[in-house]
Amino acid sequence: MSGSSAPINWTPMIVGFAAGLLARMISLRSGRSHYPGYPSGYISQVALAVIAAMIGSSVLPALIGKQFTAATFLTLAATQFRDVRTTERQTLEQEEKLILVSRGPGYIEGIAITYEARNYLSMLVALLTSTVTEFGGLVVGLIGGVIILIIGEIFMSGKHLEDVIDVQPAKIWFDKGSLLYAGEVMMMEVGLPHSRERYEKEGLAVVLTPKNERGQAVLWNISQRQAIAYEAATAVGVQKDVGYPEQTPLCRMAMPQGTGKAGLSILPVERDMNKLIHAIKRTPVLESSKWTRITSPVLNREEM
Amino acid sequence: MADAPTPVMFAIVTTKKDSVSGGMAPIFIAEDEQERERIAMWLTRITNAIVHDLHNGTFILTVNQGG
Numbered sequence: 164m165s166g167s168s169a170p171i172n173w174t175p176m177i178v179g180f181a182a183g184l185l186a187r188m189i190s191l192r193s194g195r196s197h198y199p200g201y202p203s204g205y206i207s208q209v210a211l212a213v214i215a216a217m218i219g220s221s222v223l224p225a226l227i228g229k230q231f232t233a234a235t236f237l238t239l240a241a242t243q244f245r246d247v248r249t250t251e252r253q254t255l256e257q258e259e260k261l262i263l264v265s266r267g268p269g270y271i272e273g274i275a276i277t278y279e280a281r282n283y284l285s286m287l288v289a290l291l292t293s294t295v296t297e298f299g300g301l302v303v304g305l306i307g308g309v310i311i312l313i314i315g316e317i318f319m320s321g322k323h324l325e326d327v328i329d330v331q332p333a334k335i336w337f338d339k340g341s342l343l344y345a346g347e348v349m350m351m352e353v354g355l356p357h358s359r360e361r362y363e364k365e366g367l368a369v370v371l372t373p374k375n376e377r378g379q380a381v382l383w384n385i386s387q388r389q390a391i392a393y394e395a396a397t398a399v400g401v402q403k404d405v406g407y408p409e410q411t412p413l414c415r416m417a418m419p420q421g422t423g424k425a426g427l428s429i430l431p432v433e434r435d436m437n438k439l440i441h442a443i444k445r446t447p448v449l450e451s452s453k454w455t456r457i458t459s460p461v462l463n464r465e466e467m
Numbered sequence: 468m469a470d471a472p473t474p475v476m477f478a479i480v481t482t483k484k485d486s487v488s489g490g491m492a493p494i495f496i497a498e499d500e501q502e503r504e505r506i507a508m509w510l511t512r513i514t515n516a517i518v519h520d521l522h523n524g525t526f527i528l529t530v531n532q533g534g
Contacts, residue, residue, distance in 0.1 A: 340520065340522060341520040352520065353520075354507065354517075354520040354526050354527075355518050356504060357504070357508060405515060406512040406513065406514075406515050407511075408515055408516070408517045408531075409511070409517055
């Protein structure tokens with residue numbers, strides 16, 4: 164290390180930092196995962212974003228200034244973000260036991276991965292933007308930063324259920340006295356007449372029809388269906404409490420037939436079909452339900 | 468695992484005591500259908516067990532293990 168260092172060019176660092184921070188801020192809306200909801204949750208996310216953006220934006224200037232030790236330390240700091248995923252997962256898993264409709268392990272993992280990845284994205288955006296600014300000047304850097312931000316956002320936005328699945332309203336009815344049906348899909352057995360009455364009077368149901376093979380694979384995933392039920396319940400509410408297990412919203416496949424369709428039954432607080440359908444359509448497609456070729460040919464049976 | 472339940476027999480409520488016997492679950496014998504429904508509802512509210520109607524005069528209550 165030489166004692167004298169070249170004058171520091173602050174511009175790439177500042178532009179890179181701003182872009183990196185912005186990359187995280189854009190995605191910091193509680194929206195679909197209903198987390199974070201409170202300022203304390205936001206603060207920790209913002210603090211992490213600041214650190215991530217700073218790491219990303221200062222790597223290049225450190226290398227240019229031949230401060231290799233500093234650059235190495237920055238990559239060390241980056242590994243700290245691995246904990247983000249674990250922390251998110253733990254928080255959501257703790258909550259799982261005390262919410263009436265659980266998110267399901269797949270959804271929780273998805274949210275946790277997203278949180279982790281967002282910080283890395285922030286870091287990458289900061290790094291790329293600072294690089295562009297360093298070699299192209301302020302104006303090119305600003306324009307480049309915006310483009311990188313947009314690319315990052317497109318890259319990070321996952322699919323929603325409406326891309327692969329068609330959602331239609333369905334009728335709730337009972338077969339053989341106690342089997343609850345959502346359209347043509349058998350949901351469950353409701354033994355108590357009191358609950359059956361309530362379902363017939365106040366229940367809502369939809370049928371989910373896959374648009375393609377991918378949609379079929381998505382629906383056959385249990386975690387994905389739990390996520391759908393969770394989103395449905397958060398949108399229209401659910402008449403349920405401890406001791407009312409038969410009033411849990413369910414999302415089940417059309418089972419003896421195996422047509423690949425699924426039904427969803429719910430006892431909503433707010434009886435609003437449009438809201439329910441919208442919420443289901445906006446449910447993210449989980450990573451764990453990604454299409455696998457092994458399962459799909461079997462599911463191509465239209466009827467049985 | 469909330470979404471892959473393993474049901475375990477918890478109780479049996481029946482009006483036809485000859486149609487069930489033995490097993491791991493207690494059997495509640497009801498006088499008539501109304502009482503059967505009342506017992507079943509109370510049991511489900513208290514224990515969070517799920518009521519199923521076998522349509523032969525018997526209700527069974529199951530609990531999801533680990534759920």
